[in-house]
Amino acid sequence: MTFLWHGVAPPLTRYVNFLYAAQGAMPYSRDGIFPTPAADLKFNFGEPWRVSKRLESPGAASCNQSWCLGLWNQRHFVEWPENTDFIGVSFKPGGAHAFLGVPLSELRNRVVPLEALWGDAAEIRDRLYDAATPERRFALLEDLLLARLADNSGAARLVEHVAGQIVGRHGTIKISDLCDEVGITHKHLITLFDRMVGCTPKQLARLCRFGHTLRNIDLSNRIRWTSVAHDSDYFDQAHFTRDFQAFAGLSPSAYLRKRLAVFAESPDHATIPWVLPAGQICTSSD
Template sequence: MNYQTFQPHPDLAALISCYWTLEVPATDQPEKQRIVPDGKIEMAFVLGDDIKRYTSEQAYILQPRAFVLGQTLEPFYVEPTGQVTSFSVSFYPYGFSNFATTPIKSLANKETPIAHIFGDTIAHNLEHQIITAKDTQERIGIVEKFLMERLHQSDTVDAIVTNTVAALMATNGNTSISNILKKEPSKRRQLERKFAAQVGISPKQLGKVIRLQSALKMLLNQEGENLTHIAYESNYYDQAHFIKDFKEFTGISPKEFLGHKNMELSAAFYK
């Protein structure tokens, strides 16, 4: 498996976390991979063979060739049908709302074809350019030109949402909305509405995802001597609370996560 990340142009760095590519050779016995929430919105292009996205234990759909994956709050499985070659744009939680008029909440927990967001003609042209590009750097140039042309004025990212996301990320999800708004408590309802519009989930839900990210990284990098230590360092109330949240977002326990074959892809993202 070859997973690489690339940094965005400085003019887009406040909205885009990174670009990433994934290449996995075809095998006779492909493994299902469990994808866990990470708080980001992805715009992905499938350049290789089709990829299955399981909707139940046995049923699946084929992912669109070009799609946006909105906020996810539960794990799901994907499985390649052959060779995997993909290119993706990873947006910060509030980032994608600057490029699309589609309500961000409507994108949650599913893959939405980019044609449904940008229109058939624009989406077809973008997809064709990405597919026919000679390498990753050319793809980055194409998608950045597309996004820069759609970018609104920078002040369209509402400060109250941006500041909340920044505070959650700076504290690994370990700050309360009451603390963030301690000088302006009357704005809590306004924040909830704007979060739903620009991020797609609530501040509390995003905080839980970000905190789990921190714990996952510790678990994968073996920074914690045991689960109790990781729970303490990640500001969970206790080990039981940590395990409960872990199972909610990944579907398995922390011990099952480590070394699990169908978690290799998610593990690569979190490392």
């Protein structure tokens, strides 16, 4: 499996975390994906994927050519094809709204065919496929995103600022302080976030804090969960454990044990902290 990451140039840096591409066989046939504060677009050039909220789910979505994943606040599962070949866009919180033109609340915890949002999605996917190399695909995808960039309203800029503050402080900033700073009521901010981010400001803060915790677990050192909870500004360890369990479906100690097991089998796979093989997540040894 080959993964490539590509940083974008301004003005896309305001909206996009990065572009990425993958080719080859995944180490595991099914992965569990923990929630992160990002919406995604994916353009697929290989066989279909299957995405579901539960490992064994009759309602699994079959993802063929291109699709959009909204913001998720729960883990979900991906069944990979034998060989993958795709390119994707990871949006910053609130960034996707400027390109999709629909309320992000409608995409929450969902996988939506991109054709339902962009009428020319199939044509875009074909153009990306014809670009042949990941580097050419990245350059073309940047151009295509720039052509779609639409929302630069005052409300969008306000949400961008507030979301950026939440992300920059890893979710540890008080939402009431941000409301006072920008001169907006909490209720109005929730309405804007629901439309442009896909969650409330508080929910985004929780996702950012959870993601920060995952990224800062050092597999090479002994983990002291009390210190982890303190460093991530949780009220206490019980608060930390509840939040972790809500997002991961695992206790912190079970997550660490399973991630260490993956590290022993596939070190590269274990470097992505929000992904674990589905078999590790769904064992009875939690």
